[in-house]
Ligand code: SF4
């Protein structure tokens with residue numbers, strides 16, 4: 765963590781961290797040239813799909829999101845197959861509008877909300893945050909930014925439930941990575957696909973957290 769961190773400190777969600785960048789002020793560097801690094805999780809997908817449905821837009825499915833014309837794509841991430849936001853045309857995020865602003869700001873994904881914070885997990889599974897160093901972090905800050913409450917920065921309605929979800933999702937991925945590393949490729953592919961089908965492809969209802977918890981139980985008892 766320390767080599768990635770700007771100030772060598774670990775924060776929790778109730779802390780204040782120096783990440784304020786004055787609302788980006790015309791900068792959109794971190795929405796460009798990001799390759800396959802803006803990895804999506806099941807909460808990102810639920811938030812995106814349910815918001816589209818509520819706002820009267822089309823019924824968005826995982827299949828549509830990762831289709832050729834969709835805003836996401838699938839990529840291998842530490843042995844797993846996971847969705848990430850696609851970079852298009854000259855290498856900008858497909859959600860970046862012509863004014864250089866995020867067109868889905870209110871429902872942007874977890875990694876977009878975090879930046880320029882990083883997130884780590886302690887051995888006991890608890891979450892910590894750190895300010896990304898100059899190479900990885902906000903281009904504009906050039907050092908510590910304005911102090912901002914981390915929970916407020918992330919902007920989730922229920923940060924406690926959100927963090928519990930992150931811890932569970934992290935564990936599932938870690939366990940699967942360990943498992944896959946000793947499996948033959950055909951069996952590994954089968955598990956990768958099952959992860960996508962259960963946690964992304966199967967639609968979530970209104971209560972994401974309870975649906976997700978049920979899927980964790982299903983995953984643990986069938987894997
Ligand atoms: S690099 Fe910093 S200022 Fe620029 S868009 Fe990203 S967070 Fe905003």
Ligand code: SF4
Pocket residue numbers: 794795796802849857858859860861865866867868869872873876
């Ligand atoms: S989703 Fe929005 S915040 Fe995230 S990279 Fe794309 S344009 Fe930037």
